[in-house]
Amino acid sequence: MxxxxxxxxxxxxxxxxxxxxxxxxxxxxxxxxxxxxxxxxxxxxxxxxxxxxxxxxxxxxxxxxxxxxxxxxxxxxxxxxxxxxxxxxxxxxxxxxxxxxxxxxxxxxxxxxxxxxxxxxxxxxxxxxxxxxLMQTEVIAVDRDAKRDEIIEIIRNESSEVEKIHYVCVVDKDNKFIGLLEAIRLLLVSKNFKAIDMIEEDIISVNVNEDQEEVANLFRKYDMYILPVIDDDNHLLGRITVDDIIDVIDEEASEDAYKMVGLENEDRVFTHPLSSVKKRLPWLTLNLFTALLVSSVVGIFEVTIAKLSFLAVLMPIVAGLGGNSGTQTLTVITRGIALGELTIQNTFKAILKEISVGLINGFLIGSTAMLIAYILKGDILLGAVLGISMVCNMFIAGLVGSLIPVIMKTLKIDPALASSVVITMLTDIGGFASFLGLASILLV
Amino acid sequence: MxxxxxxxxxxxxxxxxxxxxxxxxxxxxxxxxxxxxxxxxxxxxxxxxxxxxxxxxxxxxxxxxxxxxxxxxxxxxxxxxxxxxxxxxxxxxxxxxxxxxxxxxxxxxxxxxxxxxxxxxxxxxxxxxxxxxLMQTEVIAVDRDAKRDEIIEIIRNESSEVEKIHYVCVVDKDNKFIGLLEAIRLLLVSKNFKAIDMIEEDIISVNVNEDQEEVANLFRKYDMYILPVIDDDNHLLGRITVDDIIDVIDEEASEDAYKMVGLENEDRVFTHPLSSVKKRLPWLTLNLFTALLVSSVVGIFEVTIAKLSFLAVLMPIVAGLGGNSGTQTLTVITRGIALGELTIQNTFKAILKEISVGLINGFLIGSTAMLIAYILKGDILLGAVLGISMVCNMFIAGLVGSLIPVIMKTLKIDPALASSVVITMLTDIGGFASFLGLASILLV
Known part of the structure; x- marks a missing residue:
């Protein structure tokens, strides 16, 4: 349309x-x-x-x-x-x-x-x-002792100011929050009912200083439409509506996807090119230095490469698979943290799992690579070097891909900042060092 | 707690x-x-x-x-x-x-x-x-001519079955959907009001066969709490509530983040390791073959590398920066598609923008790399080869990072499937080929 x-x-x-x-x-x-x-x-x-x-x-x-x-x-x-x-x-x-x-x-x-x-x-x-x-101050609050018709009268007076009422907040005489009253209940009760008699069983509210990600988690957990906001002394300050939470969830999801590749949230499809350039440049500059670091690791083995130039041909395989495998682990862990699935109790289990997955996949993919190298080059030792270094590197991928975001979470740094550039630097170094290192020992 | x-x-x-x-x-x-x-x-x-x-x-x-x-x-x-x-x-x-x-x-x-x-x-x-x-069949429907007290009676009878009523659907005698009535209005009108007199101005509903991502977009766009679901002939079938949409949005965000690195949605933090291995193996196998393809491109230049082994030391820099730059573009475009910001009209503009960003960043990062190479190796021509190939590769990154998800969207393939493995394969090939190709011409 x-x-x-x-x-x-x-x-x-x-x-x-x-x-x-x-x-x-x-x-x-x-x-x-x-x-x-x-x-x-x-x-x-x-x-x-x-x-x-x-x-x-x-x-x-x-x-x-x-x-x-x-x-x-x-x-x-x-x-x-x-x-x-x-x-x-x-x-x-x-x-x-x-x-x-x-x-x-x-x-x-x-x-x-x-x-x-x-x-x-x-x-x-x-x-x-x-x-x-996130909150709006437009909120309907009624006294705990207000009777049905009084509450309806308050709603009538406020209905032009407040959209999507659905719930009324019940407070005591000091404006301290007591509970939510579903407006529809007012249709179904006799006029002697007081606000306090009609409030919802579960009393859920959020402190005004709570982080928006935690607020979104409350909406997720309690399937709420409206969440009252209170101060440290339980005074009612406002309310947050679920449509604003959808924006928060979208924003946080963008942010996580973005941070992982070093993008800023304001860098959208139609941001001015020069502004995008400026926003991406620091990360790419960092990336230039990690690449130089990787390159200097390869430099250690320049003599070996000079003797066996086909090592340079094969080395991207080890690094590439490690990088992708590490990014997979990073994504699983970061998403688990974002959705609140990863807690302090179960972190170690999660890291252990990712290491096992890395090792098993490394063994399977490494064997295949070994076979292919043997068929193509007819050199069993070369195949073994390739295979073993792939197992090593995918172990590293599982380890750093899970450990780094968990460490960052513990240090209260946003785990999504454990961006792919750090992980791929480590798997690049792991891949090149293990492959060229093994080759120097076994093949030269 | x-x-x-x-x-x-x-x-x-x-x-x-x-x-x-x-x-x-x-x-x-x-x-x-x-x-x-x-x-x-x-x-x-x-x-x-x-x-x-x-x-x-x-x-x-x-x-x-x-x-x-x-x-x-x-x-x-x-x-x-x-x-x-x-x-x-x-x-x-x-x-x-x-x-x-x-x-x-x-x-x-x-x-x-x-x-x-x-x-x-x-x-x-x-x-x-x-x-x-997504819909539930529990929905309160009232006839367009039902008067206030009749509607309240219907709500009373259904209130044990239906949670979070908030809105009542108004239908004609054939159960065709006419509009939504905010339950709270029933508190504020006199008893002669009919359902049809109280419906919301905007009549919004969704066809039962509509994709869930589109359903989520309707909730985003119209800030709805409840969305009526209809069949092709406008008959009311059920309703979707906003709390279910939050689950959909979470799911789609996970899915997008996951697909980009070739993960399946069921592969979570605590999925059994062997099950994760099985789920990730096909993608890693694909990755092994893209890596072999990349390796075979490097193989073309094996003779050059044998002569100038330091090329092998520097080549990961060109490939690495291209890969990360391409993944950035891919993320911006995929997220723009997911949030509905990218339409048919503005696609070309978006691709052009990403290419410009790639070129400018390539020029800036490439010059820096050129300078560093010159300082370290004292070879101006080597620096030039490095710099120029980085410009080329970041141009490629901008092009493929934006073009591929857009093409996939046009072909109605999920754009998030344009996963990083394809992009990094292309930027690896672009990086190695341009760097080693230029080196073969200018340095050997």
């Missing part, structure tokens, strides 16, 4: 029929509008965004691609931007504000609604990647 | 105080119970599961790790398993049934509740990775 829409909107834009665009586009769901604007040519993005009514502007802005949004925000008049921010949910408005340049923030703050401004200022204090950074 | 719980439960189990375990563990949330059982030593898992009451058994079984669940299912008596399945939601019961061996299925089916059995049989028809495979 979007592709047709984009085509149609483009035609209208090109023939300057913007009032028709205004009419058509405002009828669509914000999710569709964002998709359309994301895919319009750059020169039409701002002008199309400006055709949106205020509700749609508020809903769409947060959903746009980072570079598209940045573009639009920097071109909007500050008065317009302020009124869009007033209309947004507090968590999303905060995200936008934190992306703005300081000059624009200054201009905007005195144009914002007082109450919204104080909420945003509050939220800006929290680290973006914590529960506080 | 879980670690303490596990310790305490283990102590109780070891001293055979199972009635206390029964009492304590049944008080916990199913999410916590699953975590505890997952982390118990294998010999205690079944016996602890058997202490759960029927509600908890039903809620916990689906949440256990695959291998733990398999273990428990195969040891449970069929009567017990049948009553647990009767208690589960239809989608989860179907997942369990589809994992069972045929013999056990036969035994169980005549013990199941008739209605549950027919729902499960219905659901088993759908591919596991489609909307049909």
């Amino acid at each position: 979007s592709e047709e829409n984009i085509k149609r909107i483009l035609e209208l834009l090109d023939s300057n029929r913007s009032s028709e665009v205004r009419e058509e586009i405002n009828e669509l769901h914000p999710g569709d509008i964002s998709e359309i604007i994301n895919n319009l040519p750059k020169e039409h993005q701002l002008s199309t965004f400006e055709l949106l009514n205020i509700d749609n502007s508020a809903d769409v802005l947060h959903e746009l691609f980072d570079d598209v949004r940045e573009n639009i925000i920097n071109s909007l008049q500050s008065q317009k931007l302020a009124s869009i921010l007033d209309e947004m949910e507090s968590d999303e408005a905060t995200d936008i504000i934190s992306e703005l340049e300081f000059e624009i923030v200054k201009e905007i703050t005195n144009k914002l609604d007082k109450e919204d401004l104080s909420e945003i200022t509050q939220l800006l204090k929290y680290d973006e990647e914590t529960a506080g950074g | 879980s670690e303490e719980n596990i310790k305490r439960i283990l102590e109780l189990l070891d001293s055979n105080r199972s009635s206390e375990v029964r009492e304590e563990i049944n008080e916990l949330h199913p999410g916590d119970i699953s975590e505890i059982i997952n982390n118990l030593p294998k010999e205690h898992q079944l016996s602890t599961f058997e202490l759960l009451n029927i509600d908890n058994s039903a809620d916990v079984l689906h949440e256990l790790f695959d291998d733990v669940r398999e273990n428990i299912i195969n040891s449970l008596q069929s009567q017990k398993l049948a009553s647990i399945l009767d208690e589960m939601e239809s989608d989860e019961a179907t997942d369990i049934i589809s994992e069972l061996e045929f013999e056990i299925v036969k035994e169980i089916t005549n013990k199941l509740d008739k209605e549950d059995l027919s729902e499960i049989t219905q659901l088993l028809k759908y591919d596991e990775e489609t909307a049909g495979g």
Whole structure:
């Protein structure tokens, strides 16, 4: 549907029929509008965004691609931007504000609604990647002794401000969180029921400083739609909704995949090439030095290679298989850590497993390689050198591929940073050293 | 909290105080119970599961790790398993049934509740990775003309069967889906309101045969909690809840990370080593043959290497940087495809970008390498050969790293299958051939 829409909107834009665009586009769901604007040519993005009514502007802005949004925000008049921010949910408005340049923030703050401004200022204090950074302050809280009709009245008054209510938070007189009340229960009880009589059995909430990955794990574990956020003294501060958690999960998955190959999260398909170059250069420079290190290990055996040049022909096999085998282990372990499957108790078992897998696969693949080398070169000793060094290197692959991310986790460094460049450096060194080393002893 | 719980439960189990375990563990949330059982030593898992009451058994079984669940299912008596399945939601019961061996299925089916059995049989028809495979048949549907109190009555009657209602589906007299009604609205309207007057503005549903990745994209795009599932004629068949979508997103993210290094999804941290060996062997065998191919390319230049053995020392640098640079591009493109950022219209732009990034980084890293080679070996021509071949190879990396996943997507092959083994084969060949080829011409 979007592709047709984009085509149609483009035609209208090109023939300057913007009032028709205004009419058509405002009828669509914000999710569709964002998709359309994301895919319009750059020169039409701002002008199309400006055709949106205020509700749609508020809903769409947060959903746009980072570079598209940045573009639009920097071109909007500050008065317009302020009124869009007033209309947004507090968590999303905060995200936008934190992306703005300081000059624009200054201009905007005195144009914002007082109450919204104080909420945003509050939220800006929290680290973006914590529960506080994810929560919205729009939350319906009722007293533990509130009766059914009082609660319904509160919901009625708040329903224009709070989207997707579904649950009401029950608090005591000090605003300390007691439990969640599923709104639907209000339909099914008599009017004498109090909030405290209707709360859910399991009382689940999250501290405002908890890391977002841990917050996502709570949603996974308890299948929640809404998670109340509290401070150290159990006071209710806000709530996190499951749709924001989906964004977190996507982000964390991208991040893990990215870190493993040394990419930064902001380096996307359509990031400006020069910006991508800049982001990738440090890692590639590091890679140049690991490659030089590998090369210097090979250099130790230059004399051997000078005598037996076919060693240079075969040595990439040992290194290549070790590298790929090590990356497999690294991926299994890193993913296990990300999904919370790997705990302190079972780590040793996991490392032992990966080493066994490396050894067995090394033995099987090594034997095959040995056979092939023997058939091709007719030299049984050469075959043996190739086979044995492959077993060694795939043992190394299993060991470093599992040990390094586990060590990093223990040191509280993100295990996904145990990127492939370190693992392949080690398996390259392992491969070249074992193959050329054995060859120097047995073949020269 | 879980670690303490596990310790305490283990102590109780070891001293055979199972009635206390029964009492304590049944008080916990199913999410916590699953975590505890997952982390118990294998010999205690079944016996602890058997202490759960029927509600908890039903809620916990689906949440256990695959291998733990398999273990428990195969040891449970069929009567017990049948009553647990009767208690589960239809989608989860179907997942369990589809994992069972045929013999056990036969035994169980005549013990199941008739209605549950027919729902499960219905659901088993759908591919596991489609909307049909995800949906549950437990859904509240009301007629478009039903008035407020009728709807509330229907909710009351179904509320024991259906969890997390939040929304009611509105249908016409032929059970065709018309729209969603947010249950909370029923609290706020007068009793004369009909279902049709209260439905949400945007009518979003998904066809039963839609792929699960597309279903996840709908949840992302429209920030939904519940998505109605319909057949080709718009008849309402069931609903998908957002907590199941979180599982899908996790699964797809694992799958993408896994496929890229040739791993199968079932190959987890604690899969039996021999099973992991078996799963990884085909890919490593493929890898052995790509390595032999690479080696044969090096073989072409064996004479050159015999004359200039230091070429063998330097050649891993060119190949290594190309490989890592290609894997970076591959990750950016594959992730862009997974998140729906890459469309047909913008593909060419994306490939062009990656080639430019490869060229620029190649030029920068290549110059540095050239300089280093000159300083170390004092040979300007050798430095030039190294630098130029690095530019060539990082151009190749950008090209194949972006082109291959895009081609695979166009051919409707999963782009994540464009695994690193293919990319590194191509960058190895590109690196060795350009470096040794140039060296043969310029240095010999």
